[in-house]
Amino acid sequence: MNESPRVHLVDDDESFLNALSRLLRLEGLETRAFISATALLGSLGPASRGCVVADLEMPGMTGFELQERLAAAPAPMPILFLTGYGDIPASVRAMRHGAIDFLEKRAPKEELMRSIRVALERGDQEFERRGRLRDLDQRFGRLTPRELEVLQHVVVGRMNKEIAAALSINERTVKLHRTAITRKVGVHSSAQLATLSKEIGLFGNEPTLTA
Amino acid sequence: MSYVTILWSGAAAAALLLGIVHATVWLLNRQAWSNLALAVVALSLSGIGITELGMMVSQSPEEWGEWARWCHLPLFFHIVAIVVFVRLYLGAGRRWLMWTIIGIRTAIVIANFSSPLNFNFDSITSVARMHFLGEEITVVGQGVVSHWQWLATLASALLAIFVLDAAITLWRQRTKDARRRALFVGGGILLFLVLATVSTQLVIWGIAVMPMLITPPFLISLVAMAYEMTRDTLRAGRLAAELLESQNRLELAANAAGLGLGVWDARTLQFWATQRSRGLFGFEPDEQIDVDSVAGRIHREDFPRVREALISSIGTRARFQVQFRVCTPQSATRWLASHGDVVVDPHGRLTMIRGVIRDVSEQKQTQEEAEELRRELTHAGRVTMLGQLASALAHELSQPLGAILRNAEAAEMLLSTPSPDLVELRAIVADILKDDQRAGDVIERLRALLKRRQMQFSPLSVETLVKDANTLLRADAAARHVALECCAGDALPMVAGDRVHLSQVLINLILNGMDAINESASSRRRITVAARNVEDTSVEIAVVDSGTGIAADRLPRIFEPFYTTKANGMGMGLSVSRTIVEAHGGRLWAENDVDGGAIFRLTLPTLQGSAS
Numbered sequence: 033m034n035e036s037p038r039v040h041l042v043d044d045d046e047s048f049l050n051a052l053s054r055l056l057r058l059e060g061l062e063t064r065a066f067i068s069a070t071a072l073l074g075s076l077g078p079a080s081r082g083c084v085v086a087d088l089e090m091p092g093m094t095g096f097e098l099q100e101r102l103a104a105a106p107a108p109m110p111i112l113f114l115t116g117y118g119d120i121p122a123s124v125r126a127m128r129h130g131a132i133d134f135l136e137k138r139a140p141k142e143e144l145m146r147s148i149r150v151a152l153e154r155g156d157q158e159f160e161r162r163g164r165l166r167d168l169d170q171r172f173g174r175l176t177p178r179e180l181e182v183l184q185h186v187v188v189g190r191m192n193k194e195i196a197a198a199l200s201i202n203e204r205t206v207k208l209h210r211t212a213i214t215r216k217v218g219v220h221s222s223a224q225l226a227t228l229s230k231e232i233g234l235f236g237n238e239p240t241l242t243a
Numbered sequence: 244m245s246y247v248t249i250l251w252s253g254a255a256a257a258a259l260l261l262g263i264v265h266a267t268v269w270l271l272n273r274q275a276w277s278n279l280a281l282a283v284v285a286l287s288l289s290g291i292g293i294t295e296l297g298m299m300v301s302q303s304p305e306e307w308g309e310w311a312r313w314c315h316l317p318l319f320f321h322i323v324a325i326v327v328f329v330r331l332y333l334g335a336g337r338r339w340l341m342w343t344i345i346g347i348r349t350a351i352v353i354a355n356f357s358s359p360l361n362f363n364f365d366s367i368t369s370v371a372r373m374h375f376l377g378e379e380i381t382v383v384g385q386g387v388v389s390h391w392q393w394l395a396t397l398a399s400a401l402l403a404i405f406v407l408d409a410a411i412t413l414w415r416q417r418t419k420d421a422r423r424r425a426l427f428v429g430g431g432i433l434l435f436l437v438l439a440t441v442s443t444q445l446v447i448w449g450i451a452v453m454p455m456l457i458t459p460p461f462l463i464s465l466v467a468m469a470y471e472m473t474r475d476t477l478r479a480g481r482l483a484a485e486l487l488e489s490q491n492r493l494e495l496a497a498n499a500a501g502l503g504l505g506v507w508d509a510r511t512l513q514f515w516a517t518q519r520s521r522g523l524f525g526f527e528p529d530e531q532i533d534v535d536s537v538a539g540r541i542h543r544e545d546f547p548r549v550r551e552a553l554i555s556s557i558g559t560r561a562r563f564q565v566q567f568r569v570c571t572p573q574s575a576t577r578w579l580a581s582h583g584d585v586v587v588d589p590h591g592r593l594t595m596i597r598g599v600i601r602d603v604s605e606q607k608q609t610q611e612e613a614e615e616l617r618r619e620l621t622h623a624g625r626v627t628m629l630g631q632l633a634s635a636l637a638h639e640l641s642q643p644l645g646a647i648l649r650n651a652e653a654a655e656m657l658l659s660t661p662s663p664d665l666v667e668l669r670a671i672v673a674d675i676l677k678d679d680q681r682a683g684d685v686i687e688r689l690r691a692l693l694k695r696r697q698m699q700f701s702p703l704s705v706e707t708l709v710k711d712a713n714t715l716l717r718a719d720a721a722a723r724h725v726a727l728e729c730c731a732g733d734a735l736p737m738v739a740g741d742r743v744h745l746s747q748v749l750i751n752l753i754l755n756g757m758d759a760i761n762e763s764a765s766s767r768r769r770i771t772v773a774a775r776n777v778e779d780t781s782v783e784i785a786v787v788d789s790g791t792g793i794a795a796d797r798l799p800r801i802f803e804p805f806y807t808t809k810a811n812g813m814g815m816g817l818s819v820s821r822t823i824v825e826a827h828g829g830r831l832w833a834e835n836d837v838d839g840g841a842i843f844r845l846t847l848p849t850l851q852g853s854a855s
Contacts (some may be wrong), residue, residue, distance in 0.1 A: 045642045047678055051649035054671065058656045089721040096724075116641035116718065137645030141652045 037159075038062045038082035038154055042072050042098065042108070044090045046078035048137065051084070059145060061152075069093035069101070076104040083132070088115040097129040098169045099131065108158065110151045114139075174216045182209040184235060187226035246376035247454075255292030261377045261469055262286035277332040281472055283324035285551060288465055299380040299454050304367035305360075311455075312361035312398055319352045321461065322402060324431060328411045333424055335407035337344040344405060345694040347398040354391060363447050365389050375454060382454050388447060397438040406433045424471060430509040435460030453818055478500055479536025494519075497599070506597040507534070518529030523579055523600055525571025542568035542576065549581075556585050557593055566603060586689045639685045639718065643678035650675050688715070700827075700852055703740045704772045705782050706731045710773065711742070712749040724768050725757050731774035736849040740827050745847070748820040748831070755816065757840060759790030777846060782830065786843045792835040801833060820845075 039061050043049045046067060053063045062082075066072040069086065070093055084102060088095035099111050107163060112132045132154065133147040175183065185195040192210070196203040214220045229235060262285030294317065297310035323345055329336045356360035369384035413421045422854040438460040445451040465710075494517050497504050503520030507513070514532045516524075524540045526532055541549055545567035556563035564582040571577070583598025654671045657663045659797025707732040720727035749772070756770045767789040774784045793801060802821045817831075824831040829847040836842050 045646070047681070048642050048646040048649070051646040051653065051671075051674060051678075054667075055649045055653040055656070058653050089718045090722050091717050091727065094721050094724055116637050116639075137641045138648050228679060233269075 036062055036081075037156055038064050038080075039148060039152065040072055040076075040080075040082060040084045041065045042067075042069055042084065042086040042090070043114070044068060044087060044092075048087075055141070055145070056148070061148070069095075069098035072098070073101055073105065076105055076107055076109075078197065079097050080107045081155060082109060083147065083148065083155040084111045085151075086111060086113060088113045088134075089138075105164070110154045110158065112147055114153045165232055168217075168228055171217045172229065172232060172234060175213060178211050179209050179216075180234075182206060183213055183229065186210065186213070186222045187229050187235070189222060189226075245378040247298065247380055251296040251299070251375070255296070256287040258289040258292060258462060258465060260283045262289060265469075267473070274353075276735050277328060280324050280328035280331055281468055283320055284328060284468065285465055287317040287321035287460050288458065289318075289326060290314075291321060292811065293669040295455055295458050295757055299375075299382075301370070301381050304370045304386070307370055307383065308360040308364060308367050312355055314455075315352055315355040315362055318457070319348050322348050322398070324742060326402070326405065327465075329406060329428070329432070332468075332471070333409050333428060335412035335415050336405055338410070339436050340401060340405040344398060344401050345756060346588075347394060347401070351367070351398065354394075358389070359379040362395065363389055371452060373452060380449055380454055382452055383446060383449070385449070388449075388531065391674075392447060396440075396444065399436070403433060403436055405438075406436065427467050428471050432464045435464040444562065458552075501601060503600045504597075505600065508593060508595055509593045520600055523602055524569055540569045540571060542570055544568075544691055553585065554598065557587060560585075560587065563598070566607075577602055577604040579603065582792075626783065639715070640682055643681040643685070646678045647675050647682075649675045650678070696757070699741050700739045701742070702737045703742055703745070704733070704737055705735045705784065705847070706733050708740075708742065708749060709772055709774055709784065711746045712753055715746075715750060716753050720753075720757065720770065723757050723761065725760055726769045726773070726775060727753065729772040731772070731784075735774055735776055736779065736851065738782055738845060739850055741823075744823045745827070748823050748845065749784065749786070751816045751820050752845075755839070756786055756788030756790065759788050763789070765789060765791070765839075779849065779851065781846045781848045783844055783846045787836055788840045789838070789841050792839055792841045793833060798835075802831070816824050 034147055039056055041049055041052055041056075043052070043065075044067060049065045053065045054061045064075070066075070069090060072084065072086075083096070085093050086098055093101075095111075095113050095115075102108060102111060110132045112146065113134045114137050115134065116137060132151040134146060135147060181199060182195060185198060190198070192203050192206045196206045199206070213225070217225065217228065219225055261583045262282045265282035265285060269282060271277050272278075291314060294314035298307050298314070301310055307604040326336070326341045326344055326377055328340075329653055330341060344671050353827040358365070360366060364383075365387040367383060367386035369386075370381050371384040372379055373382055374380075405539040406429055407797035410425040414430065416422075439457045442453070442456040442460075445452055446455055494504070497517060498519050501519070503517050503523050505514065505516040505520045508515070510531065514534075514537065516526075516532065518528055521528060521530070521532070523531075524537060526536070530787045532538075538546065549565050549567050552563040552565035555561075562582060564580075566578060568578055569575045579596050579600050581600040583596065585593060586595035586597070588594050590610065650671045657668055657671070711725065711731045714728040716727060753770055753772065762769050762771070769789045771787045772784065773787070774782055777783050802817050817833075821831045825846050825848070827847055829845055831843065831845040833841060834841050
């Protein structure tokens with residue numbers, strides 16, 4: 033079901049694109065080459081995984097625009113920028129927006145490969161985390177509104193009696209709800225429940241990116 | 244007192260002297276035909292006076308008849324000369340009358356010398372003596388008048404008509420001078436001609452016993468003619484003085500204006516030149532100058548041009564205008580501008596060259612300095628622009644170099660395997676060669692841009708021009724988040740132009756557009772470069788940006804040198820651009836787009852358009 037991790041190459045210069053694909057293939061990586069950012073975005077699906085290596089200066093959609101669009105895509109991937117020559121403000125901007133690295137086109141091969149591998153690794157982590165979050169989403173999604181109300185109290189560490197009083201229900205009913213939550217989510221301890229619900233941002237907390 | 248002898252001898256002597264004077268004038272100036280005619284009138288009158296005196300002092304009828312016969316000879320010359328004088332000096336008189344009179348007078352002279360006595364009398368039987376002016380003189384007593392006498396009367400009448408007709412013609416010209424001449428010369432001749440004719444007829448027909456009286460009246464008419472001629476001489480003298488004065492004035496004005504005048508007479512091979520002209524050519528004030536010495540001062544490279552100008556002027560009769568350098572021994576080379584005309588005789592031979600020369604060294608120098616400055620500025624503009632282009636060029640180079648590097652690394656890896664894939668290796672090497680060529684092209688383009696040089700016009704496609712700019716700026720535009728769209732159809736006609744300079748103009752306009760977009764902070768970031776055909780005579784290239792346009796008060800000034808709105812701008816870009824476009828015979832101007840941005844339009848004449 034899942035695709036294998038790939039290096040997605042984007043450059044308007046076909047010659048460079050070919051050379052880099054050739055090298056990465058020989059390094060044992062799977063690559064897909066795109067002549068423009070639009071072409072890449074059009075080919076990405078939720079199951080796409082890997083990383084993107086893009087030319088920063090391209091006609092049409094530039095590298096930065098690609099970066100923004102990629103972040104909003106169904107399958108966000110780490111991006112590594114290549115540029116004709118290092119331009120500090122551009123690199124700062126790229127890094128601030130979470131680019132893996134910012135390399136010159138003629139950077140040493142070792143450095144390039146290291147950065148690509150880091151990006152792939154991060155892509156994998158990202159992919160897995162995304163899978164896990166999707167799974168958690170599914171599990172928490174099965175909870176009824178009443179169960180969610182109960183859970184909200186559980187994650188802040190309240191006792192059953194306190195919850196019953198707060199919700200003006202029977203303590204026994206609270207226990208039944210907690211059993212249902214444990215069954216649906218698959219976690220028993222209230223500490224674990226708290227961690228998971230925080231991870232998917234259930235009660236106003238943004239999902240934290242694993243850095 | 245014997246007045247007759249005194250008067251007639253005196254008259255003959257006076258006429259002789261006057262004749263000699265005018266004959267001398269004619270000898271000195273062979274063009275003065277009127278003077279020759281007058282000299283003949285005077286000299287012949289002197290002859291008439293002597294023969295008349297001879298008649299009066301003769302002792303026998305034969306002697307009288309002999310003097311009368313000889314009198315016809317000077318009389319012939321006298322009348323012919325009067326007729327010629329009237330034609331020449333008064334410029335009037337009928338030609339057929341003139342020839343008729345001359346013909347009759349010739350016949351009379353021939354008849355005169357072939358008759359036994361003379362033309363007027365077949366025979367004279369007696370002479371009489373009478374007292375006249377205190378002296379006893381001989382007059383005709385009795386004789387037989389010739390049958391042909393009427394011919395002489397006719398000749399005299401025709402002469403009177405001829406002179407009268409000429410005088411009337413002249414009178415009708417209505418100028419003061421013509422009327423005075425008509426009255427003085429025409430009237431004088433006519434009056435005394437009638438007097439002389441009448442007295443002669445009276446004597447011949449024996450109506451009155453009196454001497455022939457031709458000399459006194461003719462002497463008076465001669466004086467009238469001589470008086471007019473003298474006036475002419477006086478007027479010539481006055482004109483000469485005026486001419487000298489006007490020449491002095493002209494020279495004064497010419498000197499004040501820094502002009503030198505010069506005339507070369509092709510017949511005498513003499514040069515006349517003002518001091519200023521001599522100075523400009525580096526000649527001493529009293530130095531002899533001729534064609535060779537003047538030609539020797541003209542710069543060897545410019546001499547063919549000067550000669551060409553003169554030859555073409557002789558051919559077309561048009562004025563010549565030529566600039567050339569002269570090398571004088573005293574000072575450095577100077578630039579002279581000369582214009583003037585040539586005088587050619589009816590046979591197409593050169594008779595004279597006259598011209599004005601002016602020292603234009605300073606203008607030439609200023610002109611050259613301006614040209615140099617323009618070159619400098621173009622160069623400076625290019626250097627400034629190159630700074631802006633540096634990133635674009637670096638990017639341009641990094642593409643092929645990056646590709647070469649990655650290909651080489653791939654090849655290296657392939658070679659380290661036990662059985663390298665030769666097909667792949669070959670593909671890699673081919674790619675490397677191709678990219679190396681690309682890198683070389685970029686360097687070539689950079690060198691062309693940097694090179695300071697004169698414009699070189701060659702047939703150029705507008706499509707290439709737009710493509711060049713697009714290639715150079717594509718990356719730069721992308722880095723600045725500007726969409727650069729270039730559309731130039733390949734159906735556009737060719738233009739004559741300098742590829743490097745025109746690329747520079749286009750690049751400059753596009754870079755300006757990007758700056759304008761950056762300042763505008765607008766969400767639309769787009770530059771369109773479009774070329775189109777304008778009536779087949781020129782091609783228009785429009786650079787449209789999505790900036791905020793140009794403020795109305797700035798619009799007329801943006802093409803001025805050193806006018807800039809940019810903090811780090813030199814203000815030379817548009818000024819140099821316009822200079823370049825205008826050097827191509829085109830135009831460059833700016834206007835505001837209705838959508839808010841600015842449009843820079845430049846037109847270039849097409850090859851056909853500029854050829855016609």
